[in-house]
Amino acid sequence: MLVTAAVRRAAGARLSPNVLRTRSIYLERSPRFAYSALRPRQDITIPNLFTKKAFSTTALKRDAKPTSGPAPSGPTKGSSRFWTFLKYGAYITGSTIVGCFVVTGAIFVHDAFTYTDKHIEGVPIAPLALHPERGGPKNLPIVTSYLSDLEDSENTELSKKPHLVIVGGGWGAVGILNTLKLGDYHVTLISPETYTTFTPLLPSAAVGTVQVRSLVEPLRKIIARLHGHLLNAKAVDLVMSERLLEVETISPEGEKARLYVPYDKLIIAVGSTSSTHGVPGLENCYQLKTISDARNIRQRVIDNFEVASLPTTTPEERKRLLSFVVCGGGPTGVETAAEIYDLCQEDVMNYYPKVCREDVTINVIQSREHILNTYSEAISKYAENKFLHDGVNLITNARVSAVTPHSVIYTTRDKSGKTETHEIPTNFVLWSTGIAMNPFTKRVSSLLPNQVHKKAIEVDAHLRVKGAPVGEVYAIGDASTIETSIVSHLLELVDEADKNKDGKIDFDEWQVMVNEIKKRIPMSEEHLSRVRELFDLYDSDSDNTLSLNELAVLLQEIGNKITALPATAQVASQQGKYLGRKFTKIARQRDVLTANELLGPGVDEAVSSPFKYMHLGSLAYIGNAAVFDLGKISFMGGLAAMYAWRSVYWSEQVSSRTRALLMIDWVVRHFGLRNQRKWQVRDKNDRSKHIVRRHTAIAGHTDLMLAAASVFKQGAVYNVLYALSGRSGHMSFRDVFSLSLSSAHAPAFVQYKFARPALKELQMYNFTL
Ligand SMILES: Cc1cc2nc3c(=O)[nH]c(=O)nc-3n(C[C@H](O)[C@H](O)[C@H](O)COP(=O)(O)OP(=O)(O)OC[C@H]3O[C@@H](n4cnc5c(N)ncnc54)[C@H](O)[C@@H]3O)c2cc1C
Numbered sequence: 001m002l003v004t005a006a007v008r009r010a011a012g013a014r015l016s017p018n019v020l021r022t023r024s025i026y027l028e029r030s031p032r033f034a035y036s037a038l039r040p041r042q043d044i045t046i047p048n049l050f051t052k053k054a055f056s057t058t059a060l061k062r063d064a065k066p067t068s069g070p071a072p073s074g075p076t077k078g079s080s081r082f083w084t085f086l087k088y089g090a091y092i093t094g095s096t097i098v099g100c101f102v103v104t105g106a107i108f109v110h111d112a113f114t115y116t117d118k119h120i121e122g123v124p125i126a127p128l129a130l131h132p133e134r135g136g137p138k139n140l141p142i143v144t145s146y147l148s149d150l151e152d153s154e155n156t157e158l159s160k161k162p163h164l165v166i167v168g169g170g171w172g173a174v175g176i177l178n179t180l181k182l183g184d185y186h187v188t189l190i191s192p193e194t195y196t197t198f199t200p201l202l203p204s205a206a207v208g209t210v211q212v213r214s215l216v217e218p219l220r221k222i223i224a225r226l227h228g229h230l231l232n233a234k235a236v237d238l239v240m241s242e243r244l245l246e247v248e249t250i251s252p253e254g255e256k257a258r259l260y261v262p263y264d265k266l267i268i269a270v271g272s273t274s275s276t277h278g279v280p281g282l283e284n285c286y287q288l289k290t291i292s293d294a295r296n297i298r299q300r301v302i303d304n305f306e307v308a309s310l311p312t313t314t315p316e317e318r319k320r321l322l323s324f325v326v327c328g329g330g331p332t333g334v335e336t337a338a339e340i341y342d343l344c345q346e347d348v349m350n351y352y353p354k355v356c357r358e359d360v361t362i363n364v365i366q367s368r369e370h371i372l373n374t375y376s377e378a379i380s381k382y383a384e385n386k387f388l389h390d391g392v393n394l395i396t397n398a399r400v401s402a403v404t405p406h407s408v409i410y411t412t413r414d415k416s417g418k419t420e421t422h423e424i425p426t427n428f429v430l431w432s433t434g435i436a437m438n439p440f441t442k443r444v445s446s447l448l449p450n451q452v453h454k455k456a457i458e459v460d461a462h463l464r465v466k467g468a469p470v471g472e473v474y475a476i477g478d479a480s481t482i483e484t485s486i487v488s489h490l491l492e493l494v495d496e497a498d499k500n501k502d503g504k505i506d507f508d509e510w511q512v513m514v515n516e517i518k519k520r521i522p523m524s525e526e527h528l529s530r531v532r533e534l535f536d537l538y539d540s541d542s543d544n545t546l547s548l549n550e551l552a553v554l555l556q557e558i559g560n561k562i563t564a565l566p567a568t569a570q571v572a573s574q575q576g577k578y579l580g581r582k583f584t585k586i587a588r589q590r591d592v593l594t595a596n597e598l599l600g601p602g603v604d605e606a607v608s609s610p611f612k613y614m615h616l617g618s619l620a621y622i623g624n625a626a627v628f629d630l631g632k633i634s635f636m637g638g639l640a641a642m643y644a645w646r647s648v649y650w651s652e653q654v655s656s657r658t659r660a661l662l663m664i665d666w667v668v669r670h671f672g673l674r675n676q677r678k679w680q681v682r683d684k685n686d687r688s689k690h691i692v693r694r695h696t697a698i699a700g701h702t703d704l705m706l707a708a709a710s711v712f713k714q715g716a717v718y719n720v721l722y723a724l725s726g727r728s729g730h731m732s733f734r735d736v737f738s739l740s741l742s743s744a745h746a747p748a749f750v751q752y753k754f755a756r757p758a759l760k761e762l763q764m765y766n767f768t769l
Helices: 002-012 017-029 031-038 057-064 077-114 153-158 171-179 199-206 219-224 291-308 315-321 331-351 354-359 377-390 439-447 487-497 507-520 522-528 531-538 548-561 569-588 590-595 603-607 639-651 656-670 684-696 701-711 715-724 733-742 746-764
Strands: 163-167 186-191 195-197 216-218 229-232 234-239 244-250 256-262 265-268 323-327 361-365 393-395 398-403 407-413 419-425 428-431 457-459 473-475 480-482 618-621 626-630 633-637
Touching: 163 171, 171 186, 171 195, 171 219, 171 265, 171 569, 186 219, 186 234, 195 219, 199 291, 199 331, 216 219, 216 656, 219 229, 229 244, 234 439, 265 439, 291 315, 291 331, 291 354, 291 428, 315 323, 315 354, 315 419, 323 331, 323 419, 331 354, 331 361, 331 377, 331 618, 361 407, 377 393, 377 626, 377 633, 439 457, 439 473, 457 473, 487 507, 487 548, 507 522, 507 531, 522 548, 531 548, 569 590, 569 603, 590 603, 618 639, 626 639, 633 639, 639 656
Parallel strands: 163 186, 163 265, 186 229, 265 473, 323 361, 323 428, 361 393, 457 480
Antiparallel strands: 195 216, 234 244, 244 256, 398 407, 407 419, 618 626, 626 633
């Protein structure tokens, strides 16, 4: 019966007679499979498990159609959705719970292996590491052996390798450390700081947008990969003839001591200081180069706002305190001005009396016609318009002539060329007008007769310090500049190219010479592309050869056209990586190089081509907007550009720890909480200011506290809070009443939570208003 009915139904499903016959035979033998055998063929295809349809209720319904009798009363559409939802809800909850258990378990297992008793007794130490021998020109201790040199077999082996000493712990040094391979060199890092700093975000740290700990990474952690050594000291002198670096250490008590660190290869990566341009009074300025600079700036900015918020501060003094002057319209100056503007728009607006925001002036003094003048014209214009819109005062074509403790004096020229002097009263000046030589760089430069550059040590295209023993001393980053003068190589170039030795260069010889120039000074490449044109242009007597005088003029003019590489993190990092790769090659090919007698002065040329800089673009933050100069393309804009700017810096972080911290900082900043807990407290005076700040800075609560104090008739509390709030008029009864109503239980809570402790603390520190 069932079989016949099924066959009949199948006929209704338009199956061919042959198929029907075959299936009815099959069904008679196995009636159990009546349904599946008689279904139209497309119905028995295997459902695609990866599509929604595989699990959909409609698919189930379609499958149910051919069954005999009335349609089974299955679940309704709504309830089946509910069950699906429940099922997946259960899956997700279950996997979350399992995931939590797994992660917790993994943490336990990790901890179990991390906190083990390590064997530290009886670790061998070389006698020379405990009692270094004295020597060198100043008879100082010479560090030939380190405390951890014999710690294990790996370190023992490393101590026999060539000694590579890196001076500085910034972008350049980290570039090398991250590129070197373990086992090639005995590495020593000399740095007065134990951490490396992500300098591009220092302006953000200076106003608390990001925390300083998000910008620093311990150098010991970085160098541990190479089993290297960190000497917390600064380099002060160099004895190139004996390959000894003189360093100075400072004990916790402030006692200074000097010692020599021997090297086989030395890399100078000590960065730069700010140039002064001979302006008097720079001791009244802040600089922004290090973490402590950022901390000091933040403290001064906050102090200025605190004192400006006091009712006892006169309006003129408030205006002076809230006048911020940035000298220099380069990226650092512009970014710092933008960050101060952000601070004023966010935290100051929320937590300080509105009059403080009203009295803020931000001034940027720039000696050139435009700010960000190393960027494209479009970018400069965009940044200027943005500042104009934000009310940041741009003073261009102006020169700062002096800085006093209370003001900045600068001069401008009017259209007739007459000099006018101006003065801006201020209590905060940032000096950011370019770079100058670090004292150590200055010392090294003074030791070499052919070093004449004023801002950095001159290096050749292989980054070797010019004049130092070849292949022993290198310099990178802000401390160095690659030579651009071609004319200084004139005689050697002529000697090499002048094949017929007639003292003149014909066109064929000129072509040879061009190739040699490109090899020695790769930055000249783009200026030497029109070989024939140049030859004809400078062949002033048209004798089809270039005389020495003609050549000298040609090379001098080409040299003048080459622009030195900018002092940026990008350059320093690329140079560091270049040296890291080169030194690895030297170490790995040591045997071959030795066999071919190439391990001497020419080793750099043998293993690597000269350093070539690849510009990846410049960027700058200009206050909820950012600009990108990518060479031929410029990109600028508001939020989208700002997020792109953040993404670039985020991806450039040295470690995942700083990446995570940065992310948290940026998220926290969106809730208007700029790192307030970290504001420092120095002495009793500062302490009072700190209390004032803390209690008035609780967003919007000053009003509530006032209301609370008033409603609960806390006269003294009311008076103190009233004074702290820096108001210029009394709160009306209506204000107090509406505030109390709008915050139901808040007055009691706020009064108890904030007003009383505020009063107590202020009394404790004898704070008088
Ligand atoms: C506020 C600010 C923002 C910047 N923004 C950008 C940017 O957005 N993009 C960009 O590309 N560049 C930027 N720069 C420039 C960039 O930081 C520098 O070009 C880069 O740091 C240079 O790297 P460096 O390794 O030569 O020197 P640094 O990174 O300055 O490192 C020098 C190191 O040497 C150490 N040192 C100093 N003296 C001695 C000594 N005597 N002995 C031993 N160690 C010593 C220092 O402690 C430091 O660790 C910015 C710079 C600043 C200050």
